[in-house]
Amino acid sequence: MDELHIKNYGDVIICPYDKTHVIPAGRIQRHLIKCEKQHQHLNYAICIFNTTHRVPQEELQNHQRNCPDRGLIEIEKYTLEDSQPASYSHLEAAMERMLWERSSMGVRQDSEQQDENWDDMDAPPYDPEEHCKNKAVIRKAVNMTRSERRKFRAEESIRLRPLYALENDDKPE
Structure with missing residues (x-):
């Protein structure tokens, strides 16, 4: 070809x-x-x-x-004396070097890092509304009537005033 x-x-x-x-x-x-x-x-x-x-x-x-x-x-067909495929011998040596370096640096092995369990349903679910209430995040008034939007904006300005004040106090001048 x-x-x-x-x-x-x-x-x-x-x-x-x-x-x-x-x-x-x-x-x-x-x-x-x-x-x-x-x-x-x-x-x-x-x-x-x-x-x-x-x-x-x-x-x-x-x-x-x-x-x-x-x-x-x-x-892949022909192998070396140690019966490893010829193309993998350099990869195996590199892998051994990497594992040795990880253990000498004090890095935890993967089996020790397996404390995260995604199947555990005891954890509370993430609530974006609750998260936004405690942060200086601007929320939108969606699917509300005109009076509900007016009330929502007034509540938001009251909610955001102390959060912005805290944010500005933390910044060095």
């Missing part, structure tokens, strides 16, 4: 079924499924290392010997 990079657009791939189709790399799999149905007369085989690779049936063995994605599969 021919891959191209178009400036200000990104990576694109030319469809093996129809060379006039230039598809963004992220959408090639979806395109190939649709295009394959329209071009059933072409005898293309699917590569076992990457399903977006479609090659003529006659060239399949040659492609599989030289497929650029073959290494990604074979690195």
Whole structure:
């Protein structure tokens, strides 16, 4: 498959079924499924290392010997002496280093931090109205009649006066 990079657009791939189709790399799999149905007369085989690779049936063995994605599969297939996959050996060493650094810094492990229980329903629910009454938050009069809005605004100005005074007293000058 021919891959191209178009400036200000990104990576694109030319469809093996129809060379006039230039598809963004992220959408090639979806395109190939649709295009394959329209071009059933072409005898293309699917590569076992990457399903977006479609090659003529006659060239399949040659492609599989030289497929650029073959290494990604074979690195998982063949292991080192300690029977760990070759690609994970450096990750395991990094993980051990990180755990050692966490324990030496005195950071609690995750099992010790599991004191939060979201299934515990004994805690009181959060009430936004109650929270706003005790903070300097401007509330809106919603779904009220004209007289109720007037009364609400008067009560709000009385409620906010001491809260704003407390807020201004706390600020250093």
